[in-house]
Amino acid sequence: MSMPFYVSPEQYMKDRADFARKGIARGRSVVVLQYAGGILFVAENPSTSLHKISEIYDRIGYAAVGKYNEFENLRVAGVRLADLRGYSYDRRDVTGRALANAYAQTLGTIFTTEPKPYEVEIVVAEVGSSPERDQVFRLTYDGSVADEHGWAVMGGSSDVIGSWLSEHYAQGMDLAGALGLAVDGLARDGSGEAPRSLAGAQLEVAVLERDRPRRAFRRVRAGEIDRLLASRGASG
Numbered sequence: 001m002s003m004p005f006y007v008s009p010e011q012y013m014k015d016r017a018d019f020a021r022k023g024i025a026r027g028r029s030v031v032v033l034q035y036a037g038g039i040l041f042v043a044e045n046p047s048t049s050l051h052k053i054s055e056i057y058d059r060i061g062y063a064a065v066g067k068y069n070e071f072e073n074l075r076v077a078g079v080r081l082a083d084l085r086g087y088s089y090d091r092r093d094v095t096g097r098a099l100a101n102a103y104a105q106t107l108g109t110i111f112t113t114e115p116k117p118y119e120v121e122i123v124v125a126e127v128g129s130s131p132e133r134d135q136v137f138r139l140t141y142d143g144s145v146a147d148e149h150g151w152a153v154m155g156g157s158s159d160v161i162g163s164w165l166s167e168h169y170a171q172g173m174d175l176a177g178a179l180g181l182a183v184d185g186l187a188r189d190g191s192g193e194a195p196r197s198l199a200g201a202q203l204e205v206a207v208l209e210r211d212r213p214r215r216a217f218r219r220v221r222a223g224e225i226d227r228l229l230a231s232r233g234a235s236g
Contacts, residue, residue: 041125
């Protein structure tokens, strides 16, 4: 009788993690930045229908990279959870922290028990009444959660973009400055070549605006993106 094939638990988990990381690395990056008026989401995404950035609830946004069907399933589950909690209790009981915890449990369970881990990274962000109350949580494929401050980046070129943001990010930027910084970061794809030029039609951009009375999420269309980038270039 042949002996069963044995893989140590450490090697099994390492193989699953490597598989998920490789899938995520193939995706185009997403940048999330805090600015004076709220929280900005910027993704390189020419599609107008397959969104990487979405609204979850009144003041909560969602961004993801990786396999579309997997992070879309997570988004739908988050919307349903938020709606149920807001309807059963109070809209103020729906928080970014609670959603991040729910996503962490789901991703952790999938990573350890399902045949294939999810090839996704996600950000859950909640805009507060002041910059100090903003919350940005980045979750990885295995359910790990990081509480980010200032900015977060996900995707294939996250190391290169993260280095750029760490050198150039400043608190209190206006929307044009934050958008320009995010686009400058996304233009560095890690190939070693000169930064690319990205126009509004190649980008998916949304904001959580602090001063909006209830639903803070707003998509920024291509024309407005180009105007903001032009105004930033003219002033800078």
